[in-house]
Amino acid sequence: MQILIANDKHIHYAQEICDTIEESAKQRGTGIAKRTPEYITTKIQNGNAVIAIEGKKFAGFCYIETWGHGKFVANSGLIVHPDFRGQGLATEIKKKVFQHSREKFPEAKIFGITTGLAVMKINYDLGYEPVTFSELTDDPSFWNGCKTCRNYDILMRNEGKMCLCTGMLYDPIEKQKNNKAQLKHNNNSKVFKRLKSIKESLHLPKDKLDKIFKK
Numbered sequence: 001m002q003i004l005i006a007n008d009k010h011i012h013y014a015q016e017i018c019d020t021i022e023e024s025a026k027q028r029g030t031g032i033a034k035r036t037p038e039y040i041t042t043k044i045q046n047g048n049a050v051i052a053i054e055g056k057k058f059a060g061f062c063y064i065e066t067w068g069h070g071k072f073v074a075n076s077g078l079i080v081h082p083d084f085r086g087q088g089l090a091t092e093i094k095k096k097v098f099q100h101s102r103e104k105f106p107e108a109k110i111f112g113i114t115t116g117l118a119v120m121k122i123n124y125d126l127g128y129e130p131v132t133f134s135e136l137t138d139d140p141s142f143w144n145g146c147k148t149c150r151n152y153d154i155l156m157r158n159e160g161k162m163c164l165c166t167g168m169l170y171d172p173i174e175k176q177k178n179n180k181a182q183l184k185h186n187n188n189s190k191v192f193k194r195l196k197s198i199k200e201s202l203h204l205p206k207d208k209l210d211k212i213f214k215k
C-alpha cells in the first residue's frame with residue numbers, strides 16, 4: 001500500500017473518490033458535504049491531498065482546506081474504499097495529512113467536524129480536542145459547505161452554534177504551552193528526587209524527609 005501526497009498522476013481518481021464518498025454517506029444515512037471531481041482535482045494539483053493506492057486500485061483519500069486566511073486548516077473528505085476498511089488505513093492517511101498540514105501551515109489551527117466515531121478516535125489520538133463550534137473558523141465559506149448536508153436545517157435552527165457533528169480542534173500554540181508545562185512538571189519531579197537523595201545522604205531524619213517530599 002502506498003500512502004502519498006497526491007499529484008497530477010492521480011487526477012483520474014477524482015471521479016471515483018467523489019462516488020465513493022457519496023455512496024458511503026448514503027449507506028451511513030448521515031449528512032455530508034458534497035464534493036465535485038473538479039474540487040478534488042484542484043486539491044490534488046495544489047499538493048493539498050493525500051491518496052492511498054494498492055497497485056493501481058484506489059484505496060483512500062483525504063485533503064487539506066484552509067480557512068480564515070490560513071488561520072485554520074481542515075483535513076476533510078476522509079474516505080477509505082470499502083475493500084480496505086478495518087485495517088488501520090484511515091489512521092495512516094490521517095497521520096500523513098496531519099503531518100503534511102503541520103509542515104505546510106505550521107501556525108494554523110487544525111480542525112474538523114464529524115459525526116463519525118472512527119474519525120473522532122483518530123483525531124483524538126493525533127491530539128485534537130472536542131470543542132464548540134464557536135472555537136472553529138467563522139469563515140462563511142467553510143460553513144457554506146454544510147449546505148449540501150441533509151442536516152443543514154438543524155445547523156440553521158441552532159444559529160450555526162451546534163449540529164449533529166462534533167467539532168474537534170488541534171491548536172499548536174495550546175499544545176506547545178501544554179508540552180512546556182508537562183516538561184516543567186517532569187523536570188520538577190526530577191529536581192525533587194535529586195534534592196531528596198541529597199538530603200538523605202546528609203542523614204536528615206527519614207520521617208521528616210518523607211513529610212516534606214510527600215512520599
Ligand SMILES: CC(C)(COP(=O)(O)OP(=O)(O)OC[C@H]1O[C@@H](n2cnc3c(N)ncnc32)[C@H](O)[C@@H]1OP(=O)(O)O)[C@@H](O)C(=O)NCCC(=O)NCCS
Pocket residue numbers: 024025077078079080081084085086087088089090091092113114115116117118119121122
Ligand atoms: C470511517 C473510515 C474512514 C474508517 O476507515 P478505516 O480504514 O476502516 O479505519 P481504521 O481501520 O484506521 O480505524 C480507526 C479506528 O476507528 C475504529 N473504527 C473504524 N470504523 C469504525 C466505525 N464504523 N465505527 C466505530 N469505530 C470505527 C477502528 O476500530 C479504529 O480504532 P482502534 O484504533 O481503536 O482500533 C471508513 O469507514 C470510511 O471511509 N467510511 C465512510 C466515510 C466516512 O465516514 N468518512 C468520515 C467522514 S467525517
